[in-house]
Amino acid sequence: MRSVTFLFTVSLLFSSSGIFAVAQPTAGELATLEDSVVRTATKALPAFVFIDGGSGVVISSDGSILTNNHVVADIVKNHLKGNNAKDPVKLRVSFVGGRQGLAQVIGRDPDGDIALLKMVEPGPYPHLELGDSDRVRIGQPVIAVGNPFLLGESAFAFFAGLSDFSPSVSLGVVSALHRKSEMYPDAIQTDVAVNPGNSGGPLLTTEGEIIGINGKIQTRFLMEVNSGVGYAVPSNQILRFLDPLKQAGGGVVHHGTIRGLHIRGSDGAKSLGVSVTRVDAGSPGEKAGFLPGDQIVSIEGKAVWNGRRFQGLLATYPAGSRIAVKVDREGAAQDVEAFVDPSDTTKGWLGVRGETALGSVGGVKINVVESGGPAEKAGLQVGDVIVKLDGKVLKEHNDLASASVEWRAGQELKLHILRGDREEQVAIRLDPRPGE
Amino acid sequence: MRTGLLPWLLLLFALDPAEAPARESVRLDPDQILQAASRWTVAIHVDREPERPSLPRRRGRSLFGTPRILQEYKSRPSGPVTGLLIDGAGHVLTTYYNVSGTLKSVEVTLPGWERRPAKLLATDRSDDLALIKLESIPDGLEVPPLRWGDRDDLRVGQFVVVVGRAPDPEHPTATMGIVSALGRNGGRVFQTDAELNYGNVGGPIVALDGSFVGLASFVGHTYPWGLNSGIGFGTMAETILSVLPQLRQGENVPAPRRAFLGVGPAEQGIMAGEGVRLGEVSPGSAAELGGLKAGDVVLSIGIETISDFVELRRAINRRQPGDEVEIEVLRGSERVQLKVRLGSRPE
Numbered sequence: 001m002r003s004v005t006f007l008f009t010v011s012l013l014f015s016s017s018g019i020f021a022v023a024q025p026t027a028g029e030l031a032t033l034e035d036s037v038v039r040t041a042t043k044a045l046p047a048f049v050f051i052d053g054g055s056g057v058v059i060s061s062d063g064s065i066l067t068n069n070h071v072v073a074d075i076v077k078n079h080l081k082g083n084n085a086k087d088p089v090k091l092r093v094s095f096v097g098g099r100q101g102l103a104q105v106i107g108r109d110p111d112g113d114i115a116l117l118k119m120v121e122p123g124p125y126p127h128l129e130l131g132d133s134d135r136v137r138i139g140q141p142v143i144a145v146g147n148p149f150l151l152g153e154s155a156f157a158f159f160a161g162l163s164d165f166s167p168s169v170s171l172g173v174v175s176a177l178h179r180k181s182e183m184y185p186d187a188i189q190t191d192v193a194v195n196p197g198n199s200g201g202p203l204l205t206t207e208g209e210i211i212g213i214n215g216k217i218q219t220r221f222l223m224e225v226n227s228g229v230g231y232a233v234p235s236n237q238i239l240r241f242l243d244p245l246k247q248a249g250g251g252v253v254h255h256g257t258i259r260g261l262h263i264r265g266s267d268g269a270k271s272l273g274v275s276v277t278r279v280d281a282g283s284p285g286e287k288a289g290f291l292p293g294d295q296i297v298s299i300e301g302k303a304v305w306n307g308r309r310f311q312g313l314l315a316t317y318p319a320g321s322r323i324a325v326k327v328d329r330e331g332a333a334q335d336v337e338a339f340v341d342p343s344d345t346t347k348g349w350l351g352v353r354g355e356t357a358l359g360s361v362g363g364v365k366i367n368v369v370e371s372g373g374p375a376e377k378a379g380l381q382v383g384d385v386i387v388k389l390d391g392k393v394l395k396e397h398n399d400l401a402s403a404s405v406e407w408r409a410g411q412e413l414k415l416h417i418l419r420g421d422r423e424e425q426v427a428i429r430l431d432p433r434p435g436e
Numbered sequence: 437m438r439t440g441l442l443p444w445l446l447l448l449f450a451l452d453p454a455e456a457p458a459r460e461s462v463r464l465d466p467d468q469i470l471q472a473a474s475r476w477t478v479a480i481h482v483d484r485e486p487e488r489p490s491l492p493r494r495r496g497r498s499l500f501g502t503p504r505i506l507q508e509y510k511s512r513p514s515g516p517v518t519g520l521l522i523d524g525a526g527h528v529l530t531t532y533y534n535v536s537g538t539l540k541s542v543e544v545t546l547p548g549w550e551r552r553p554a555k556l557l558a559t560d561r562s563d564d565l566a567l568i569k570l571e572s573i574p575d576g577l578e579v580p581p582l583r584w585g586d587r588d589d590l591r592v593g594q595f596v597v598v599v600g601r602a603p604d605p606e607h608p609t610a611t612m613g614i615v616s617a618l619g620r621n622g623g624r625v626f627q628t629d630a631e632l633n634y635g636n637v638g639g640p641i642v643a644l645d646g647s648f649v650g651l652a653s654f655v656g657h658t659y660p661w662g663l664n665s666g667i668g669f670g671t672m673a674e675t676i677l678s679v680l681p682q683l684r685q686g687e688n689v690p691a692p693r694r695a696f697l698g699v700g701p702a703e704q705g706i707m708a709g710e711g712v713r714l715g716e717v718s719p720g721s722a723a724e725l726g727g728l729k730a731g732d733v734v735l736s737i738g739i740e741t742i743s744d745f746v747e748l749r750r751a752i753n754r755r756q757p758g759d760e761v762e763i764e765v766l767r768g769s770e771r772v773q774l775k776v777r778l779g780s781r782p783e
Contacts, residue, residue, distance in 0.1 A: 027463045030644060034463075034595045037614055041593035092743070100741055143593075149661055151627065152617065168616040169592050170629035170666055193616075193629040193666020222506050225665035 036206040037143060041169045043208045044145050046126035048167050048201070049103075050094040050153045055146040055167065055201030056117065057210060058127040063119030065093070066238065067200030068215045069108050072115045076105060085371040088250050090120065094153065098165045107248030109241050111255045111315070113184065113215050114233055115200075116245040128202060131209030133188065133234035134302070140174045141206050142190055144214055144230075146198030167201070170194070179231060180308045181216075185315035187231035188212045194230040203232040211235045237316035244318045252432055256319035256340035261285035263296065263310060273297065273328075274310045288325075288338040295328035314340070348407030348430030351375040354386070356396040363387040363418065364400045378428045381419065388416035409433075463644040469597055470610055473642045476582065479516040479545040479605030480530055480554075480568070480638065485538035487512060490658040512537075512657050518600045518639035519568065520651060521546065524579040526570030527684065529676065530638035532559050533656040535566045542568055545605040549574050560679045560689035563624055563671050564653040567683035584673040585647035590615055595644050596628055596670070598652045600636025609636060613666070622692070622756070624675040626650060632668035641670040649673055694781040695755045698723040701745045702730070711735045711766060712745050726776030732765035752778065 025033075049056035054071035058064065072091065079089045089105040103117040119125060145167050147153055152167040172192025179187040188203065194214045203212035212232030220227050244253040260283020263274050274296040279286045296304050300323055304310045317323055319342040327334045351373020357365040363385040369376045386394055390413060394400055407413070409432040417424050464472075489511040519530035528544055535542065535556050544554045552570060559566040592615050600609040613630025620627050628641065632655040641650040650670025661667035679689045698721020702713040711733040717723045728734075734742050737751040738761055755761065757780040765772050 024466055027465045027644070030466070030595060031463045034593070034644060037595075038591045038593035041591075045592070098739055100739075148667055151620065151667075166592075166617045166619050168627055168629075168667075169614065170616055171593075171614045172629075172666075193613075195661065195665055195667060223509060223662050225660075225662040225667070227665075 033141065033206070037141075037171055040143055040204055040206055040208040041145075044128060044143070044169070044202065044204060045096045045167070047128045048096055048145050050147055050165065050167070051103075051117075051200060052091060052093075053150065054197060054199040055214075056093065057145070057200075057202040057213075058119075058125045059130055059210065060127050061124040063103075063121070063123045063125040064106070064127075065103055065117040065119070066202075066210075066213055067115050067117065068213060068233075069110050069113045069115045070215070071200040072105060072108070072117070073110070076108070080371070091117065093117075093119075094165060096165055096167065105250050107245030107251065107253055109245060109253045109255075109318075112233060112237060112241060114213065114238055114241060114245070116242070116248075128204070128208060128210050130235045130239055131205060131207075131211045133211045133236045136174055136177065136188065136205075136211050136234075138174050138176060142172060142174055142192055142211070143204045143206065144170045144172070144190075144192045144194050144198060144201060145204070146170075146194060146201030146214060148193075148195035148197040150197050168198075175229070178309065178312065180312040181231060184216060184231050184233055185312035186234055186237055187216070188234050190230050190232060191228045192230060193226050195226045196224050198230075209235075213238065234316075240316060240321070241318050244320070254319040254342045254432065255315050256317065256321070256342050257314065258288070258290075258338045259284040259341045261290055261338075263307060274304055274307050276327075284339050284341055289334075289336045290325075290327070290338070291329065293329070294334070294336075297326045297328050297333070299323055299325050301326075342409070347433045348404075348409045348411050349373060349433040350404065350407070350413070350428065350430060352380060354397060354400070356398075357385045361385075361387060361418070362395040364394055364397050374428050374431050378426050380415075380417065380426065380428075383419070385418040386415050387418055387423075388414075390414050462646075464646045466597075469642055469644065469646055470599065470608070472646050473597065473599045473640050473648070474608040475547065476521045476579070477599045477601050477608055477639050478519050478521050478528055478547065479601035480519045480528065480534060481516050481543040481545070481551065482535060483540040483542075485540065487537050509662065510657050513634050515603045515635060516545070516601065516605055517634070518602055518636050518652070519544065520582075520638070520640045520648075521579060522582055522680075524573070524577065526554070526573045527557075528554065528568045528570065529651055530566050530568065531564045531651065531653045531656075531671075532561045532566045533564060533653075533658070534638045535559070535568065544568070544570055545601070546570075546574065546577065547601075547605075547608075549577070557686050558683040558688045560683060562691045563621070563675055563679065563689070564669075565651065565671055565676065565679065565683070565689075567680070583647050584677060585643055585645075585649035587672055587674045589643075589647075590618060590626060590649060590672075592616065592618060596630055596649060597642045597644075598628070598630045598632060598636055598639055598668075599642065600633075600639040600652075602633075602635025611636065613668070620669060625654065625669050625671050628668050628670055629666040630668060631664045631666065633663040647673075651676060693757050695752050695757050695759060695778040696722060696781040697748075697752045697776070697778060699728060699734075699748075701748075710743065712742055712748050714765075722776055722779040726763070727772075727774045728763065728765065728776065729767070732767050732772075734763060734765050735771070736764045737761055757781075 047058045056065045056067035090102045093103045094100045102120040106116045106118050108115045147167050170193040176189040179189045198214050202210045214232045216231040218229035260280035262278040264277045276294040279290050299313050317340050321340040325336045325338050351370035352366045352375045353368040354364040354366045357363040366384045412429045415426045489507045517534040519528040542554045543551045545551045554568045554570045557567045557569050594615050598611050611631040613628050616629050617627040632652050637652045637655050639652050640648050643649050650672050653671045654669035698718035699714050700716045702715030713733045742748050759778045763774045
C-alpha cells in the first residue's frame with residue numbers, strides 16, 4: 001500500500017523526539033479503516049469468480065458475472081473455430097473454496113474490454129453491487145480482489161503445498177480519474193496492487209461497492225508486474241453497456257461516434273473545451289443540430305474540458321445510445337440530442353481462410369469457410385477461387401490479406417469467384433470481426 | 437502459545453492501564469508499533485561468491501543481447517538485508533533467500549551496536565526461513581521475548597507493517613499493507629500487499645496490536661513477481677515456531693513430502709470435459725490400494741470435477757500425504773465411489 005509509506009517515513013523521523021505534531025493516523029483511525037477493509041474482504045470473497053487465468057465478479061443474484069473481454073477472448077476465438085461454433089460459449093469457472101460451475105458468455109464489449117457471463121445453474125448467488133463511479137474521489141481508499149500470478153488457484157505450482165482457491169485482496173487509493181490511457185477511454189487510475197491475473201476482478205470502495213473492473217497496468221523494465229499504476233474500467237461505463245450486453249445473444253456490443261462531427265480540442269492552458277470545426281452535410285451530426293463554431297460543454301451533464309475528454313467520454317456510450325450534449329453557441333447554451341452510431345473503425349470480417357491457387361490464373365483458393373461468417377451466409381464454398389475483389393485482380397493470397405486490413409464492418413465487397421469452371425459474382429456485406 | 441501471551445497482556449496494562457484488556461481492541465499508534473518492532477530488526481551483511489542473473493531460460497538465446505536493465509533486475513542487489521533478533525542468545529531469523537548461494541561471511545548490525553560476525557546455523561528452504569547466530573553477544577544487550585501473533589487472529593484485510601533495515605542499518609524502514617490472502621503454501625504462509633523489496637525481506641511483519649505475525653518472505657530476484665509489486669508473503673508465526681527447535685539444533689528442515697496417487701492417463705484417454713481414463717495404476721500405490729483400476733475414467737476428486745490429467749494432478753498436489761479423498765470413476769457404464777488414502781510422492 002504505497003500511499004501510506006510516506007506517512008510512516010515521516011512519523012519515523014519525528015517519533016523519537018515526540019515534540020513535533022505531524023498528521024499521522026491514530027490507532028483509532030487506522031482501526032476504523034482496518035475494520036472496513038476486513039468487512040469488505042469478507043463480503044467480497046463469496047462473490048469472486050476464478051475465470052481461466054483471470055478474475056471476475058458476480059453482480060447480481062441470478063449469477064451474472066462481469067470480467068474483462070481479454071480474459072475470455074481467446075476461449076471464444078477457439079470455440080468459434082471448433083466444431084460446436086454455433087453453440088453458446090460456456091466456460092468453467094470456480095469460486096472461493098473450490099466450487100465449480102459453468103458460465104455462459106452473454107455478451108462482449110471488446111473495445112471497452114468488458115464481458116458479461118451468466119452462471120448456467122440458477123441462483124441465488126452471493127454478489128456485489130455496481131456503484132456510482134462518478135462519485136469516486138482521488139485519494140479515496142479502494143480494494144482490489146483478484147488472482148495475481150494465479151496464486152489463488154494454483155494453476156501452476158509455485159509453492160510446494162498449493163493454495164486452495166483463495167484470491168488476493170489488496171488496498172490502495174484512487175490516483176486519478178477519467179484517464180484516457182492503455183486503450184481505456186475513461187479509466188480510474190489506482191495504485192492498488194494489481195498484477196497479471198487480476199484482470200476482470202472488481203475494484204471496490206471500502207463499503208464493498210464495485211466502482212470498476214481492473215484490467216490494465218503500466219509496466220516498466222520489461223517486467224510484467226505492478227509499478228503503482230493500474231487502470232480500471234469505471235462502473236458507470238459498464239452500467240451503460242449492461243442492457244446491450246444482456247441482449248447481445250453471446251455476440252459483440254460496439255462503441256460509437258457521432259458521425260459527421262469534426263472537432264478540435266482545446267489548445268492548452270487558456271481556452272477550455274472542444275469546438276466543432278465542421279459538420280458533414282447529410283450526416284447524423286448535422287441532423288442532430290451541431291453547427292460549426294459550437295463549443296461542446298458537456299455530455300449527459302458531464303463536463304468536457306478538452307478533446308481527449310470528449311473522445312474518452314463519448315467512448316463510454318454504446319452504439320445506439322441517444323446522448324444529451326450541451327453546447328455554447330455564440331454565448332448561449334444549446335441542447336443537442338445526438339445519436340451514437342457504430343464506430344467506423346470496427347474491422348470487417350469476411351470469414352474465409354485460403355491460400356494462393358495453383359495454375360496460371362492464380363487467385364485465392366478457399367480452404368475454410370468460417371462457421372456463421374458472412375462468406376458462409378453468402379454461399380461461398382471450400383474450393384471456390386476468388387479471382388477479383390472489388391474489380392481488382394487477385395493473384396495470390398497476400399493480395400487478399402493486405403486488402404483485408406482496410407475492411408470495415410458493414411462494408412460491401414464484390415467478389416468474382418471461380419467454382420469449377422463457372423465464374424460467379426457475389427456481393428458480401430462484412431460483419432464485425434468476432435473474438436477480438 | 438496462549439499462556440505465553442498472558443504475561444505480555446499484563447505488561448501492556450502496566451504500560452498503559454487505560455487500554456481495555458480485550459485483545460481485539462488493543463491497537464497501537466504507528467509510533468509504538470514501529471518503535472517496538474524496530475528494536476528487534478537487524479541488518480545482515482552477506483558476502484558470497486558471485487551469482488549469475490536469474491534470467492528466464494530462452495531456447496537458443498544466450499545472455500548476450502538481454503537488455504542490461506533486465507539483467508540488473510534479475511540479479512541480487514548489493515547491500516544489507518534484514519533479519520529479526522529473536523532471543524538473548526543471539527539467534528537471528530531471516531529468509532533462506534537472504535543467505536542462499538555460496539557464503540563467504542555473514543555479519544549482523546544490531547541497532548545501536550557495531551557490526552559483528554555471525555554464522556549460518558540451518559535453513560528451511562520451503563518456508564523461506566534461515567537461522568543465523570551471532571558469534572558473540574554485546575554486554576548489556578536486553579532482548580525481551582517476542583510477542584508472537586496467533587494464527588487464528590489473522591484476517592484477510594487486516595493491516596500489517598513490515599520493518600526493514602536496508603539500505604541503511606541505522607534507520608529502519610516501514611511499509612504498510614494488508615493481509616491479502618491466507619492459506620498460501622499449504623497454510624504456512626500468508627500473502628500481503630505491503631511492499632517488499634530485496635532489502636526488507638527477512639524483516640518482521642507486525643499487526644496493529646504490535647504482535648509479530650510473520651517474517652517477510654518469498655520475494656527475491658528469482659521470483660516472478662519481482663519487488664514492490666504488491667505481491668509479498670509472510671511466513672507465519674506458527675510456522676516459524678514449529679521449525680525453530682530444529683533450526684536451533686543446526687538441522688536443515690527438509691522439503692515437505694507431496695501427496696501421491698499413483699496413476700497415469702491412458703494414451704487416448706484425455707477426453708476434454710469427460711474425465712480422465714486411467715492407463716495405469718502403480719502397483720502398491722495409494723490408487724491401487726484404494727481400488728482404482730486401469731480403464732477407470734476419473735470423474736471427480738472431492739468436490740472438483742476432473743476434466744483432464746492436469747486437473748487431476750492439481751487436485752492431488754493440493755492435498756497432503758495421508759489425506760483421504762473421495763474419487764468418483766466411471767467403470768464401464770457404472771459410477772463407482774472410492775475412498776483413497778493418498779501416499780507420499782517418492783523422491
